[in-house]
Amino acid sequence: MASAQDHPCKTARLRIWRGTDRDQGRYDEYDVAFEDGDSVLDGLVRIRLKDDPSLAVRFSCFNANVCRECTMLIDGKVEYACIAKLQPRLIQLDPLPNLPIVRDLVTDTLSRKERF
Amino acid sequence: MPDDIAIEADVLIVGGGGAGMFAAVAAARNGARVLLLDKNVVGRGGATIMAQMTCASALGEAEPDSPRLHLEDTLSAGRGLCNENLAALLCDGSPKRIRELAGWNVNWARSADGKINQVKAPGHSRKRCVYVDFLSTGAAICAALRNKTSRDPNVRRLSNVTVTDLVVRDGEIAGAVGIDVPTSAAVKIKCNAVILCTGGMTKMFRRTTASNNLAGEGIGLALRGGARIIDIEFLQFYPNGHLAPRMVGLDPTTWEPTRVKLGGRLLDGNGEEFLHRYGEADGGSYDTARDILTYAIYKEVEAGRGSPHGGVYLSFQHIGAQKLKDALGPVIEIFERNNIDLTRQPVEIFPIAHYQMGGVEVDTDMASTVPGLFAAGEIAGGANGANRLSGNALPEAVVFGERAGETAARYAARHKTTRWDDKAAQPHVDLVRQVAGRNGGDGASPGRLMDELKTLMWSKVGAFRDASALAAACARIRAMREADLDDVRIAPEQNFNSSLVEWFELRNGLLAAEAVATGALAREESRGAHQRNDFPTSDDKFLANQRLWLDRGAFASSFQRVHA
Numbered sequence: 001m002a003s004a005q006d007h008p009c010k011t012a013r014l015r016i017w018r019g020t021d022r023d024q025g026r027y028d029e030y031d032v033a034f035e036d037g038d039s040v041l042d043g044l045v046r047i048r049l050k051d052d053p054s055l056a057v058r059f060s061c062f063n064a065n066v067c068r069e070c071t072m073l074i075d076g077k078v079e080y081a082c083i084a085k086l087q088p089r090l091i092q093l094d095p096l097p098n099l100p101i102v103r104d105l106v107t108d109t110l111s112r113k114e115r116f
Numbered sequence: 117m118p119d120d121i122a123i124e125a126d127v128l129i130v131g132g133g134g135a136g137m138f139a140a141v142a143a144a145r146n147g148a149r150v151l152l153l154d155k156n157v158v159g160r161g162g163a164t165i166m167a168q169m170t171c172a173s174a175l176g177e178a179e180p181d182s183p184r185l186h187l188e189d190t191l192s193a194g195r196g197l198c199n200e201n202l203a204a205l206l207c208d209g210s211p212k213r214i215r216e217l218a219g220w221n222v223n224w225a226r227s228a229d230g231k232i233n234q235v236k237a238p239g240h241s242r243k244r245c246v247y248v249d250f251l252s253t254g255a256a257i258c259a260a261l262r263n264k265t266s267r268d269p270n271v272r273r274l275s276n277v278t279v280t281d282l283v284v285r286d287g288e289i290a291g292a293v294g295i296d297v298p299t300s301a302a303v304k305i306k307c308n309a310v311i312l313c314t315g316g317m318t319k320m321f322r323r324t325t326a327s328n329n330l331a332g333e334g335i336g337l338a339l340r341g342g343a344r345i346i347d348i349e350f351l352q353f354y355p356n357g358h359l360a361p362r363m364v365g366l367d368p369t370t371w372e373p374t375r376v377k378l379g380g381r382l383l384d385g386n387g388e389e390f391l392h393r394y395g396e397a398d399g400g401s402y403d404t405a406r407d408i409l410t411y412a413i414y415k416e417v418e419a420g421r422g423s424p425h426g427g428v429y430l431s432f433q434h435i436g437a438q439k440l441k442d443a444l445g446p447v448i449e450i451f452e453r454n455n456i457d458l459t460r461q462p463v464e465i466f467p468i469a470h471y472q473m474g475g476v477e478v479d480t481d482m483a484s485t486v487p488g489l490f491a492a493g494e495i496a497g498g499a500n501g502a503n504r505l506s507g508n509a510l511p512e513a514v515v516f517g518e519r520a521g522e523t524a525a526r527y528a529a530r531h532k533t534t535r536w537d538d539k540a541a542q543p544h545v546d547l548v549r550q551v552a553g554r555n556g557g558d559g560a561s562p563g564r565l566m567d568e569l570k571t572l573m574w575s576k577v578g579a580f581r582d583a584s585a586l587a588a589a590c591a592r593i594r595a596m597r598e599a600d601l602d603d604v605r606i607a608p609e610q611n612f613n614s615s616l617v618e619w620f621e622l623r624n625g626l627l628a629a630e631a632v633a634t635g636a637l638a639r640e641e642s643r644g645a646h647q648r649n650d651f652p653t654s655d656d657k658f659l660a661n662q663r664l665w666l667d668r669g670a671f672a673s674s675f676q677r678v679h680a
């Protein structure tokens with residue numbers, strides 16, 4: 001059966017902020033194969049599988065846009081990674097601003113009373 | 117490693133989907149101090165929030181109906197294997213819970229006269245399924261329950277905490293051990309009752325409608341805690357799963373509610389209707405049961421009559437643009453963003469892993485075979501037999517969740533003395549620390565192993581099975597859990613270390629996967645969602661429920677005749 005993994009035909013370059021401290025972070029870049037229609041989240045899941053399992057990204061529903069957990073800055077704009085589409089160019093991903101960083105693209109979006 | 121975290125509650129609920137949140141509300145209103153945990157975010161992950169439309173409830177608002185008729189349809193869909201007491205609990209309890217949810221601001225779609233709309237879904241003898249427009253039934257239920265649980269002073273919700281082991285002492289529940297995901301700290305939870313609401317396991321299949329967190333962990337937790345599971349070989353493959361073109365921002369189940377609302381014509385790769393070849397009616401209506409439709413689609417593709425991506429076509433081209441807009445509202449815009457215009461093109465569909473009928477064996481108190489351990493929602497086995505009736509998953513979540521919350525609270529009140537013992541918990545805590553330190557070597561990541569498992573389950577334990585594929589799957593899964601898992605390399609990062617979470621997901625999920633393959637190999641017949649190419653018909657000898665449990669690390673199986 002055909003799927004994106006079987007027939008990737010284009011390449012996006014994702015420039016991803018990494019770290020646990022806003023003042024001491026770095027950017028890592030990854031090339032991701034994709035087919036038209038694939039989401040930025042598809043790309044992040046492929047990077048975790050193929051290149052770097054340590055990349056931190058928050059999601060649970062996977063491309064259905066109901067859990068609303070995958071918000072991040074995509075080229076400077078707040079977007080859901082699961083509905084933003086991959087493009088054959090450089091795309092920069094940053095954690096949401098104005099929230100404590102947990103790590104990489106994961107910020108502390110939880111209500112205070114839902115944490116220890 | 118950060119310091120361990122210790123917390124306590126009367127009732128611990130693992131999993132914050134529809135069943136878990138309803139259980140929390142019910143346990144709290146029966147006097148318990150409740151701890152509600154979710155590996156992801158309470159009320160955001162799991163399966164309930166993904167549910168788009170049908171929720172079966174014999175309200176009798178569209179036409180005369182009764183829980184008795186709903187039960188008859190449920191038993192008929194279950195192909196003889198339903199636990200009738202559990203199925204009756206589901207059907208009898210649904211109207212009360214649906215009206216209760218209405219009181220908590222779930223806006224059930226209504227007609228102009230104020231009556232709740234009810235539509236007929238496949239397998240139902242009445243217009244019985246309620247919904248929230250547009251395709252947001254589960255999201256609306258979750259929003260109401262998030263609100264309810266967040267305002268209840270007796271419910272403490274904790275997100276990003278995963279449970280890795282149950283602590284069992286002298287055969288009874290004493291608590292649980294887990295991981296605080298943002299810090300990787302081990303968490304020790306002292307409690308008198310545990311309700312597992314972790315949902316199903318369909319994430320372990322290559323094509324799936326599941327959230328990323330539905331890895332069958334509750335089955336692994338229950339088995340290692342000493343519980344029995346029942347009829348786990350029955351997994352529902354949802355016939356109308358989206359295949360092509362690529363679509364994001366919408367669950368791949370979306371064509372089922374669309375068909376329930378509008379009909380839709382199924383066509384083979386040559387553009388011809390094919391359901392008549394399987395004794396079903398062609399045309400735009402949608403009456404074919406899920407197991408039969410899945411069979412028909414597989415057989416069309418096998419016969420070389422598939423669509424370009426290996427499925428069949430589903431066409432809405434005979435339905436006018438305005439009618440589509442009225443039925444689907446803003447969902448049309450999501451199709452547009454994916455370059456899908458239903459008035460001009462069909463989509464391609466193929467069956468997709470959707471729902472686990474079997475699960476933890478429970479009685480009508482939702483109590484498992486281990487004192488103090490309860491289960492509710494998809495993880496609870498029995499109500500759906502060999503095939504779940506469309507629309508029964510949401511009432512199962514809320515009815516069984518409510519029931520489990522009440523009975524677990526009562527159990528905890530009767531067993532006030534804690535059975536917690538640090539010594540019993542310590543091996544589980546040590547394991548968390550030890551696995552977090554497995555940062556060396558060149559082993560695969562847990563994600564790679566899960567990826568292999570998804571391909572294996574799809575190809576060898578999928579909708580059509582045979583002895584040699586199932587035996588090979590059993591052997592490979594056992595090797596994964598007994599050998600490969602020890603060689604996996606864990607990322608060294610402390611904060612939000614998904615690879616650590618994934619290792620424990622696999623440790624429990626591999627047990628669930630092996631249980632399905634083991635159960636499927638032992639059931640030498642075809643019935644409902646379990647189809648064997650080497651035993652293509654149902655066999656009265658197997659009009660029996662299959663129980664599985666762990667005996668010194670290996671699976672044991674026993675069949676018991678229904679009604680015996």
